[in-house]
Amino acid sequence: MNLKQLSELLGLSQTTVSRALNGYPEVNEATRERVLQAVKETGYRPNKAAQRLATGKAGSIGLVMPTAPDHYSDVHFGEFLTGLGEEAVRHDFHFVIMPADPNDEVGALRRLAISGNVDALFVAYMRGHDPRLPMLKSLSMPFLVHGRSFGSEPDYPYLDIDNEAAFYDAARLLLQLGHTRFALLNGPEHLDFAIRRKNGLVAALSERGLTVAEDCMSHTSMTDELGQSAMERFLQMPERPTAILCSSTVLALGAIRAVNQAGLRLGEDVSLIAHDDVLPHLKPENFSVPLTTTRSSLRAAGVRIAQRLIGTVKQDGPFPEQELWKTELIVRASTGPAPRQDQNLGGV
Amino acid sequence: MNLKQLSELLGLSQTTVSRALNGYPEVNEATRERVLQAVKETGYRPNKAAQRLATGKAGSIGLVMPTAPDHYSDVHFGEFLTGLGEEAVRHDFHFVIMPADPNDEVGALRRLAISGNVDALFVAYMRGHDPRLPMLKSLSMPFLVHGRSFGSEPDYPYLDIDNEAAFYDAARLLLQLGHTRFALLNGPEHLDFAIRRKNGLVAALSERGLTVAEDCMSHTSMTDELGQSAMERFLQMPERPTAILCSSTVLALGAIRAVNQAGLRLGEDVSLIAHDDVLPHLKPENFSVPLTTTRSSLRAAGVRIAQRLIGTVKQDGPFPEQELWKTELIVRASTGPAPRQDQNLGGV
DNA sequence: TCAATGTTCCAAAGCGCTTTGACAAAAGCA
DNA sequence: TGCTTTTGTCAAAGCGCTTTGGAACATTGA
Incomplete structure (x- = not known):
């Protein structure tokens, strides 16, 4: 079924049918209805190649x-x-x-x-x-x-x-809560968003005269396993970080596993803020300790x-x-005041 | 630049130019050369939409x-x-x-x-x-x-x-080497290739009256981290498997990490055969102990x-x-005779 | 009533390619 | 030489759509 056949069926010209279909105003509503009805009945579908040739648009x-x-x-x-x-x-x-x-x-x-x-x-x-x-x-x-x-x-x-602002704001919140030792679980180093998020963190810290140690920044693909292993490394450090910024809830998933396995409590011993891309299968509010996040829907x-x-x-x-x-900074239970100094230093 | 213009430029008809371009035999070689030359000079590219409309093929x-x-x-x-x-x-x-x-x-x-x-x-x-x-x-x-x-x-x-034959043959090799305790690191359970590979293994074993324990089969996505964690589980079992079949070199990568970390030697304490999809960044011959594989290029x-x-x-x-x-079964150093019974039972 | 303005529709001209059917010119054959 | 084939080329007809430039008719305002 093509336009010509359809128009003959309706006793209309191709022009009119085409216009009815493409929503042009110069066609009577009743006529348009008739056309639409016929389309439904015949299953007519415009030929893409022809459309493309005529309009110059491939769609x-x-x-x-x-x-x-x-x-x-x-x-x-x-x-x-x-x-x-x-x-x-x-x-x-x-x-x-x-x-x-x-x-x-x-x-x-x-x-x-x-x-x-x-x-x-x-x-x-x-x-x-x-x-x-x-x-x-x-x-x-x-x-x-x-x-x-x-x-x-x-x-x-x-x-x-605004990745930089997101992590700047997140870091500020943690600073206000008294944290001083930060770590970053970031995406691949060469990617723009990772660069900017790191910059946001660094900027917030430098306002307080603080820095992130080089070995407290992890740049990896964003899988939970890599989040876990990086976090394990952080937690084994003599002066382990208490404030974690995390480029994805996926990384956070692994990171939190590491926190739990180390016998630490999220939101108390360790505070964590993750960027939340609003992945449907990984909602920060459903974590056993709901996650404080910077949020922006990827979809x-x-x-x-x-x-x-x-x-x-x-x-x-x-x-x-x-x-x-x-991004929105949404505070949930995974962030809390920095633990007292002497507590931080303890191991598991 | 379109066909018409090109043909006018050449003093030929559109027909001839079109045929020259599409390799039809009824055009003089000299003419074809001229056309090809002109295409090169003018940078002419046939309009896809028109081609598609005329031929009915979208390409x-x-x-x-x-x-x-x-x-x-x-x-x-x-x-x-x-x-x-x-x-x-x-x-x-x-x-x-x-x-x-x-x-x-x-x-x-x-x-x-x-x-x-x-x-x-x-x-x-x-x-x-x-x-x-x-x-x-x-x-x-x-x-x-x-x-x-x-x-x-x-x-x-x-x-x-032939996934079934691949893993059947691989299992047979390991059986011939005296292995009796098998484990399988497989892909997602519902996928056809995983089903067939498992069947191949099971078939080979059942010929010898053997089976694979349910907890010696892991079905996961094919990442090295998941390979590692599954393998760690296997190695902690009281009667740990000595023969591992692995659905991908990626899984094997992690599995071997687990073997090493357990202080075991690949090809001696543990034999492993992986399916090799010929991933360019992961060549089985470059593993520190080269991998025995069933090979078939995915590319x-x-x-x-x-x-x-x-x-x-x-x-x-x-x-x-x-x-x-x-698939090809390629024997390298990761497979060897089953260790003597008493040795298998030891831990790290 | 008549010109002026909408409204609703149409015929036909592309869009740029491929392919059919014809036709000269060249080549093969007797 | 005249005849049939083969070779190389062309004009023109689509492919199925959109869009331009009218045209017919209905409606309005004076």
Whole structure:
């Protein structure tokens, strides 16, 4: 069934049917109803290729997927993608992926752009001075980055959360509670969000003349096992930290296991604040000791990014070029006053 | 630059240029050269949408990506995807992904099929009695599955490795070396490959009247941390196993850490055979004690699957409907004769 | 009543490619 | 030489949609 057949069936012209379908105003409501009804009955679906040829829009956004360990290989990316997908389905958009060696991300991105299969590009997992940025700017194709690239001129469209402020605020809270020995369970060192979160922590501490010891910062992929082993290391230190900042509830999950196994009490012997991406299977309020968190929904970010990208393609705009979302600092039971000095020094 | 302009530039008809480009025989070699040269100079690229409309082929294969923890979230999938991608790029094909809640994989697959954006579908991570199968068969769109679905009629196109034979053979080798106490570090229980590998092990053992204790089988995602913790559990058992079968070199990595930490020697106190997917960053020959493995390249499987899928779309066929690749059993130093009874029983 | 303004619909012209059917020119054959 | 094949090329007809530029009709205001 194609447009022509459908229009003949209805005794209308293709123009009218097309307009009825695409929500143009110059068609009688009654006529539109008839058309919609016929579509339902016949199961008509417009031919994508024809639509694309006629409009010049493919209805798709492209992304390159580095096929390496550590990359896109975690729950967080899945959660983000879910948001992206939700919104895309709503607008009948789709995603084109280009699997690529992480050493050739730039090339893959370029190939994706010139392939003619996508209307816009999406990139994530930004690093400092990210080389993809200059390339994207040289392309004449809309793009949007999730996150930012530390050290690059911020003249590109992005959506990010204020990671620095999040961890700055979290650290301030712990400082106010009297903590002085901090540790950081962070994501991979080269990633922008990890850089900024560390900076936030460092900035808050330096206002009090404090620092984080180098061996009190762990940079790993964000799995609970790695959170656990890093935390175990921290807890074995002679002057073990009492305040832990954690880049993900997933890391926190492992970290708390380590705390428990060491016979310590969360929120008393050790205070912990985790960043909460609002992963549905890992709610901070459901931890046995509910977690104090900096919160920002990853899925919501996915939805918003899809919105902006799709809007740009459809020229629904205008959208703000750059968005920096504030995180919420939500206090629960995992943070408490710093333990008295003499208690901290004890082992298990 | 489009075909019309290019052909005018060359003083040829669109027909001839099109044919020159698409490798049709009825065009003079000299003419073809001229055309190719002009393409190089002008940077002409055929419009995908137009090609698609004219041919009815989108040049794309679709896959749904469940956005849940544990799923597609490991190195193995990345490696496979790399192979798929390599071949796709070679044929100028692309992938369309549909991120989906794992509870709605079937729906997502259907939506992908009727979206009109793909020519063929690919599915992986098959489970027993997989509900996607009947749905795929009801569609009139080519598809190919990686793996099989235990318990389903094997009347669908697939490419799989003979997981059962692999672990059967591996177990036989260990039996011949005198081992009697086996353990299995397997992938997620519901996945087809895990089912079959377990069956292979069980079959080999039962020929000798042996079994694997329920608590000597671990079913987890395939990360090294989980391999380590499972192995630690095994090693603490009063009658600890001396023969370990391992579904991935990634799991083995952790398992061996546990062996070392227990002060045991791999290949002497404990023998281990892992399945080797030929992950480039994890070569069994580079382990401090080189690993005996059952080997089959995941990337090669990706390439082959892309070949078949693309070939089917282009009607290059015929391809075999079903392929079952044998794995290679490669003996290295991680396997040795079973230790004498009295030695096994000792602790660290 | 009549011109002016909406409202609702249509015919036809693309979008840029592939492919069919025809046709000269060149080559093979007797 | 005249005849059939083969070779190399072309014009034109789609593929199925969107969109432009009217046109017919109904409605309004004076």
